[in-house]
Amino acid sequence: MKIACFVEAYNFNNKPxxxxxxxxxxxxxxxxxxxxxxxxxxxxxxxxxxxLFIRSITDPNNSAYIVSRLAEQxxxxxxxxxxxxxxxSNKAVLYDLFxxxxxxxxxxxxxxxxxxxxxxxxIFDTLGTPVIIKTPYTRFSSHVEKAHNEKEFTEIxxxxxxxxxxxxxxxxxxxxxxxRVGILQNKILYMCKYRIPEGGWKVKSKINGKNVWxxxxxxxxxxxxxELRKICIDLSKCVGDGLYGLDVKETIxxxxxxxxxxxxxxxEGYEDTADKDxxxxxxxxxxx
Amino acid sequence: xxxxxxxxxxSDSSPLLFLxxxxxxxxxxxxxxxxxxxxxxxxxxxxxxxxxxxTPSCTEIMDxxxxxxxxxxARRHGLLAGNYSLITKPRDDLSGPVMLFxxxxxxxxxxxxxxxxxxxPGMIRKMSMDARFPVSLHPLxxxxxxxxxxxxESTFDEASKFTERFFEIFNIPICKLVVQIDDGDVILNHCxxxxxxxxxxxxxxxxxxxxxxxxxxxxxxxx
Numbered sequence: 001m002k003i004a005c006f007v008e009a010y011n012f013n014n015k016p017x018x019x020x021x022x023x024x025x026x027x028x029x030x031x032x033x034x035x036x037x038x039x040x041x042x043x044x045x046x047x048x049x050x051x052l053f054i055r056s057i058t059d060p061n062n063s064a065y066i067v068s069r070l071a072e073q074x075x076x077x078x079x080x081x082x083x084x085x086x087x088x089s090n091k092a093v094l095y096d097l098f099x100x101x102x103x104x105x106x107x108x109x110x111x112x113x114x115x116x117x118x119x120x121x122x123i124f125d126t127l128g129t130p131v132i133i134k135t136p137y138t139r140f141s142s143h144v145e146k147a148h149n150e151k152e153f154t155e156i157x158x159x160x161x162x163x164x165x166x167x168x169x170x171x172x173x174x175x176x177x178x179x180r181v182g183i184l185q186n187k188i189l190y191m192c193k194y195r196i197p198e199g200g201w202k203v204k205s206k207i208n209g210k211n212v213w214x215x216x217x218x219x220x221x222x223x224x225x226x227e228l229r230k231i232c233i234d235l236s237k238c239v240g241d242g243l244y245g246l247d248v249k250e251t252i253x254x255x256x257x258x259x260x261x262x263x264x265x266x267x268e269g270y271e272d273t274a275d276k277d278x279x280x281x282x283x284x285x286x287x288x
Numbered sequence: 289x290x291x292x293x294x295x296x297x298x299s300d301s302s303p304l305l306f307l308x309x310x311x312x313x314x315x316x317x318x319x320x321x322x323x324x325x326x327x328x329x330x331x332x333x334x335x336x337x338x339x340x341x342x343t344p345s346c347t348e349i350m351d352x353x354x355x356x357x358x359x360x361x362a363r364r365h366g367l368l369a370g371n372y373s374l375i376t377k378p379r380d381d382l383s384g385p386v387m388l389f390x391x392x393x394x395x396x397x398x399x400x401x402x403x404x405x406x407x408x409p410g411m412i413r414k415m416s417m418d419a420r421f422p423v424s425l426h427p428l429x430x431x432x433x434x435x436x437x438x439x440x441e442s443t444f445d446e447a448s449k450f451t452e453r454f455f456e457i458f459n460i461p462i463c464k465l466v467v468q469i470d471d472g473d474v475i476l477n478h479c480x481x482x483x484x485x486x487x488x489x490x491x492x493x494x495x496x497x498x499x500x501x502x503x504x505x506x507x508x509x510x511x
Contacts, residue, residue: 040374040376040421040422041374041375041376041377041422043356043374043422044356044373044374059393060324060350061324061325061392061393062393063391063421063422065350065354066354066356066357066391066422069350069351069354069357070356070357070360073360073361073364082347082350083347086333086346086347086350090325090333092330092333093330093333093337096333096334096337097337100310100337100338110307110308112304136325137325164325165325165326165327165330166307166330
């Protein structure tokens with residue numbers, strides 16, 4: 001079968017991602033398929049392929065959404081499908097999804113710019129201090145900040161509201177790592193710990209003015225606890241049957257899902273170190 | 289059916305109030321702007337999360353507002369639409385006169401008409417933000433018109449049949465269409481949000497009332 005992999009130039013910037021892309025290609029070819037990288041100037045050619053695998057950053061406003069939707073309309077099997085992109089790319093939509101489906105997650109509120117004393121009291125009474133402020137389009141820990149008091153809250157939220165009508169305010173949960181659980185077709189694909197770097201509070205933290213990423217520690221997927229497995233599968237089924245990466249905090253009160261991402265990172269030497277068959281499984285899903 | 293609109297006279301709920309509540313009935317989402325990350329979009333997304341029928345759906349919104357998706361869908365349904373090519377940088381085989389539409393997250397009202405070949409490369413570079421985003425290029429064939437479409441009704445009599453068919457296909461209650469009239473044919477080139485002041489709200493109110501009455505009648509038959 002003919003597999004198209006939609007990428008942008010930045011996907012080849014760092015070695016682990018470049019090597020992972022190369023591994024996808026060699027795995028597909030060893031399974032008897034063709035695997036071709038296509039860029040945004042060839043979006044219109046997508047109908048000529050049997051399946052599409054998107055590796056560039058997905059967002060309803062990006063070229064990736066257009067190629068995904070064109071593929072879907074042409075009957076081309078696609079990971080990530082347009083519905084998954086629309087749901088997972090927007091944290092306000094996820095907030096709604098978690099609420100509707102009783103997904104265990106940090107206490108959260110939507111904020112649209114009501115700075116009345118009554119509303120600010122409600123936010124801090126409900127969520128405690130500090131609170132996390134997120135834009136709907138946050139990714140890779142960007143556009144996520146922590147506010148310790150009303151003054152910080154007002155400063156950060158006003159800055160974010162210039163770009164978005166809605167913000168998500170969440171209780172802060174301290175942890176040394178986030179679970180990253182990779183899901184494919186509603187089955188566990190891989191599992192990692194994304195460690196929080198020392199001196200930071202999120203996986204990519206600004207420490208002494210520099211962006212620092214925490215380590216990734218992959219664990220065999222069989223080691224996942226039954227409780228975490230159930231939460232992850234239940235949530236992925238609420239979105240679809242594609243490829244997802246769930247970020248989950250482990251707390252004394254149980255697991256709390258932070259988000260479900262479509263188009264999760266897969267870097268050689270990171271997510272693939274414990275379960276080495278993830279390339280084969282993804283290619284199989286693309287041609288099934 | 290719940291009507292969600294910023295206009296208090298015609299709505300059962302404002303968008304802000306609606307977003308804070310669970311939804312159990314079908315939703316008619318009235319807004320002049322359904323762009324992604326805007327309130328009009330969130331209303332439809334909220335309704336979809338609760339599994340109820342909503343006009344317009346998020347898929348319909350995105351299909352209408354992203355130029356290549358708009359043109360492909362129009363063609364599939366037999367609506368006359370311009371030939372387009374997606375480009376990211378100037379090419380030797382491109383020449384004016386053309387219409388250009390930005391396919392990026394930042395631009396609204398992005399139409400540029402370029403008549404001279406000399407100006408084309410510079411405009412493509414500018415609109416693609418130096419090859420970061422695609423630009424949709426349409427040949428300029430006839431007279432260009434901007435039409436406001438409201439539930440199939442049009443602000444331009446010559447295109448009334450066209451807008452009626454557009455609404456049947458795309459299900460977007462209010463939008464602005466960029467079309468060309470070529471030899472009497474109406475050709476679709478683009479769809480974008482209408483400005484609030486461009487919308488004939490009396491037509492919208494009348495249509496919402498009609499839809500409400502029809503739903504009421506259907507429900508009474510079911511009872």
